[in-house]
Amino acid sequence: MQPITTKLLKWYDAHHRILPWRISPSERAKGRIADPYRIWLSEIMLQQTTVEAVKPYFNAFIKKWPTIKSLAAASQDDVLRAWAGLGYYSRARNLKKCADMVSDIHGGQFPSAASDLKTLPGIGDYSAAAIASIAFDLPVAVVDGNVERVITRLYAIATPLPSAKPAIRAQMQALTPNERPGDFAQAMMDLGATICTPKRPACVICPVNDNCQALKTRDPEFFPVKAPKKDKPVRLGAAFVAISPDNEIYLQSRAETGLLGGMAEVPTTAWTARIDGNTEIEAAPFPGTWTPAGNITHVFTHFELRLSIYKADHIAIKSGTGGWWVKLDNLHEEALPTVMKKAIAAAIPDAFTKRRKPE
Numbered sequence: 001m002q003p004i005t006t007k008l009l010k011w012y013d014a015h016h017r018i019l020p021w022r023i024s025p026s027e028r029a030k031g032r033i034a035d036p037y038r039i040w041l042s043e044i045m046l047q048q049t050t051v052e053a054v055k056p057y058f059n060a061f062i063k064k065w066p067t068i069k070s071l072a073a074a075s076q077d078d079v080l081r082a083w084a085g086l087g088y089y090s091r092a093r094n095l096k097k098c099a100d101m102v103s104d105i106h107g108g109q110f111p112s113a114a115s116d117l118k119t120l121p122g123i124g125d126y127s128a129a130a131i132a133s134i135a136f137d138l139p140v141a142v143v144d145g146n147v148e149r150v151i152t153r154l155y156a157i158a159t160p161l162p163s164a165k166p167a168i169r170a171q172m173q174a175l176t177p178n179e180r181p182g183d184f185a186q187a188m189m190d191l192g193a194t195i196c197t198p199k200r201p202a203c204v205i206c207p208v209n210d211n212c213q214a215l216k217t218r219d220p221e222f223f224p225v226k227a228p229k230k231d232k233p234v235r236l237g238a239a240f241v242a243i244s245p246d247n248e249i250y251l252q253s254r255a256e257t258g259l260l261g262g263m264a265e266v267p268t269t270a271w272t273a274r275i276d277g278n279t280e281i282e283a284a285p286f287p288g289t290w291t292p293a294g295n296i297t298h299v300f301t302h303f304e305l306r307l308s309i310y311k312a313d314h315i316a317i318k319s320g321t322g323g324w325w326v327k328l329d330n331l332h333e334e335a336l337p338t339v340m341k342k343a344i345a346a347a348i349p350d351a352f353t354k355r356r357k358p359e
């Protein structure tokens with residue numbers, strides 16, 4: 001084992017983070033093994049999201065669906081509803097598809113090899129490596145953003161990302177031991193999350209500061225070097241918050257495929273990642289006394305969306321004409337993505353903060 005690996009495992013034994021999906025080193029020593037379902041669920045949730053944001057969602061999912069088979073038996077709508085707020089809804093749809101496949105084709109057992117895991121919906125290179133390593137203790141290099149930062153600093157890799165990725169992976173693979181590879185991957189992640197942070201890394205208490213090339217340059221924050229970011233394109237559109245005489249709000253479903261597929265929304269104009277939608281009040285989906293209710297901005301991975309929000313009270317169209325009415329009290333039960341929650345909150349500021357009674 002390389003000295004860096006040994007030091008990091010020792011540090012991990014004493015300082016690892018307590019996470020609801022994690023088996024601690026002491027539990028592992030007593031023979032407890034990781035549950036691939038929990039590791040998979042956490043890894044899919046953690047894509048593009050922080051540990052703190054994921055914890056309550058993870059706990060709620062596990063309470064509701066404690067096994068992969070129970071998740072497979074759930075409806076897609078229920079899964080989307082439980083996922084609402086985590087963003088990137090294609091991941092929730094793939095989560096369900098993956099649960100179905102593991103349940104139907106693999107008899108409820110995840111395959112262990114990264115190459116087999118990658119054949120499942122929603123599992124890419126990173127997730128496959130993380131599950132193979134953490135759930136099955138296989139010596140595969142796991143490289144997330146934290147690990148990228150630690151490796152580029154340890155070896156002072158000055159090639160900008162993403163060109164530096166192959167070199168980072170090679171170094172991580174060289175450090176990954178055959179014994180306790182899953183704990184080692186988690187040790188690197190924890191070091192990046194708690195000590196080797198993007199700003200002001202705590203090098204004084206770092207267990208591998210003797211081995212760190214970036215520290216010798218006296219400017220560890222210089223690493224990792226990133227290629228300059230391109231500005232995100234801005235797209236425009238409008239959203240219409242219709243309220244009924246019974247204090248209900250009108251929702252409809254987005255198309256099954258594409259951005260936010262299958263999620264609930266208030267009626268909006270036809271914006272996409274590539275084209276603007278109409279922003280004018282005249283684009284309202286049905287007659288009413290529409291009034292401007294402000295603007296919201298939401299940043300997606302590839303573009304920024306700016307929506308003009310309009311509101312109308314006393315709208316009296318029927319459910320079933322492409323949408324449905326929901327009591328404001330029950331809005332939290334709908335699979336509303338964050339952008340739609342922002343749109344509704346612009347028109348009804350307390351829509352998600354306090355229980356409302358019908359007027």
Ligand code: SF4
Nearest residue numbers: 196203206209212220
């Ligand atoms: S010494 Fe500092 S820069 Fe180097 S790995 Fe440790 S925390 Fe990161």
